[in-house]
Amino acid sequence: MGEKPKSNIDEIFDRYLDAETKIFRNRDVLSPHYVPDILPHRDNKFEELAKILAPALRGGAPSNIFIYGTTGTGKTAVTKQVLAKLKERAESRDLAFKYSYMNCQHVDTKYRVLTQLCEDIGIDVPFTGLHFDVIYQKFKEALDELDTMHVTVLDEVDMLYRKSSESLYVLTRMNSDLENSKISIIGITNDVNFKETLDPRIRSSLSEEEIVFSPYTAEQLNDILAQRAEVAFHKNILEFGVINLCSAVGAQQHGDARRSLDLLRVASELAERNGDENVTELHVRKAQQVIERNTVVEVLTSLPIQTKAVLQAIFMGEGKSEEITTGDVYKIYSKICKLVRLDILTTRRVGDLINELDMLGIITAQVISKGRGGRSKRIHLTVPHKQVREVIESDFRLSKIFEMKEI
Ligand SMILES: Nc1ncnc2c1ncn2[C@@H]1O[C@H](COP(=O)(O)OP(=O)(O)OP(=O)(O)O)[C@@H](O)[C@H]1O
Ligand SMILES: [Mg+2]
Structure with a gap:
């Protein structure tokens, strides 16, 4: 009897194990929980x-x-x-x-x-x-x-x-x-x-x-990454420029060592998952997108329910017309609250929540008039719609709205 045919799953695991030996010598030193004994530049x-x-x-x-x-x-x-x-x-x-x-x-x-x-x-x-x-x-x-x-x-x-x-x-x-x-x-x-x-x-x-x-400079981040990379990877796995790119991004993000290390970790994991033999600058660019996406989803998920309802109103409003104002948002928001049995906050409070979303960089709200009804603002979502939808769909109360026809 010949060898049993391997399932797809086996192949996936095999590839993972092979890649582990190809790319990582010790992946633990890249984990967010690992702290080296020596902290360069500190x-x-x-x-x-x-x-x-x-x-x-x-x-x-x-x-x-x-x-x-x-x-x-x-x-x-x-x-x-x-x-x-x-x-x-x-x-x-x-x-x-x-x-x-x-x-x-x-x-x-x-x-x-x-x-x-x-x-x-x-x-x-x-x-x-x-x-x-x-x-x-x-x-x-x-x-x-x-x-x-x-x-x-x-x-x-x-x-x-x-x-x-x-x-x-x-x-x-x-x-x-x-x-x-x-x-x-x-x-x-x-x-x-x-x-x-x-x-x-x-x-x-x-x-x-x-x-x-003080924030780390790009050169200091380079040393911090090089120290980890030497233990984490086999020789010649990192393409020239990978560490430089990770440090440059961290240096732009207020000299953040965590961001640089995350980039290096995610980039090398992407390379591994792809079955690639080297980690390249392209992997780092992709990792940057993954990390940014995760941060957006994290921020949105942690918003309080009322703020999420306002966000949902903006999301739905944008789906209906090119330009939406605070007034439009309030109308949709009130409907959402009725349908999912949330208290309806005053226009003033909703205005505050809109300002908070603006401050978090999730939307932009531009004043367009100061008429009798107070300030009106033009509102735009600045984060990808797909991520907003994903987060609202994972909220058991608000997700129902997407299934309703009357809104
Ligand atoms: N000089 C360094 N050498 C090596 N690794 C470092 C160094 N500085 C920071 N790190 C690593 O960067 C990450 C962030 O460091 P740490 O958690 O100490 O930052 P923090 O200043 O406390 O940040 P926060 O304000 O977000 O809490 C950790 O994984 C840490 O091990
Ligand atoms: Mg800390």
């Missing part, structure tokens, strides 16, 4: 942070630190590494040192922050039910008992401040409540205007020290 930030935190090794309380810089400039990576090193050092010298790292996109209420802090020093708190003051007291007492130096990292701290400025105030004042232990706060943000919006009392205590992460 020695000086490493040093700045280490110098401020060093007093912890002698039992002193380091100053609170405010770190800012645009996205993808290594703030999170550097901070985590310095703290891990500091902890290692403290342990080898039998010094009491603890730290908590939290991302305030998820840990965004004073309750969550305190619960996380408690968990990190090993005390259990019930998920809900306790009053904030009670948890605060619990944490304070437990920390004091440990007689330790504690560093709390609040990454994306602007998210926490927006929802609960009080927790930031409480944390930055905590030392005056502690008797044996000491706590330092590191707040990180990529929102360049955040500092101005801070309550002056919090600003002065949070930013006792400041570290600014």
Whole structure:
């Protein structure tokens, strides 16, 4: 009996496995979760942070630190590494040192922050039910008992401040409540205007020290990519110019290492999936389209339902006539709301939502008249219609509209 014929699926998997050996030597180093031990071009930030935190090794309380810089400039990576090193050092010298790292996109209420802090020093708190003051007291007492130096990292701290400025105030004042232990706060943000919006009392205590992460230049991004590429790929897989192109794009996007690394990863995955033997500039260009598309879909998907309804109204309006105005959008929007049983917001609120969509770059809204009915604007979708449709179709309430005839 001969060999069983291979199914298409087998062939796909075979091709994938062959390609893996052809292109990637170690694809993990390109994963968004991988952080190399050495971060090129960040020695000086490493040093700045280490110098401020060093007093912890002698039992002193380091100053609170405010770190800012645009996205993808290594703030999170550097901070985590310095703290891990500091902890290692403290342990080898039998010094009491603890730290908590939290991302305030998820840990965004004073309750969550305190619960996380408690968990990190090993005390259990019930998920809900306790009053904030009670948890605060619990944490304070437990920390004091440990007689330790504690560093709390609040990454994306602007998210926490927006929802609960009080927790930031409480944390930055905590030392005056502690008797044996000491706590330092590191707040990180990529929102360049955040500092101005801070309550002056919090600003002065949070930013006792400041570290600014400047955008990477194209040359620096080149080195960062070259370091990864050397481990990730077999020899001579990358066509000349691929790394340069990925770094140039990252440099244009506010010196963003994440964007450059994403491009290199997606480009090489595209090459692999295609069964190609090299990664070329063409793959990078295609990867750029894929990434941009994904960002648009991500932004649209995360819009609140009312904003999505407005977006749907714009989408449907554009399908019907060449030029649509705020008035047209409102009419369609009201119909949509009736049909899917959403509250109908006032024209003013819908105007605000239209402005928000404009600010996000999803539409353009140009003032055309200031008649009796207030300002009217001409509206255009600036993102591909296909993606808008795709996102609305994945919303179980709004998707129904596409099946209805009466609109
Ligand atoms: N100097 C560097 N060397 C190598 N990789 C780096 C370097 N800087 C950043 N990276 C990588 O780039 C990505 C983004 O870095 P990181 O998450 O630290 O940025 P960030 O400044 O915290 O951005 P955000 O403000 O969006 O949170 C990570 O995958 C990180 O490993
Ligand atoms: Mg970060």
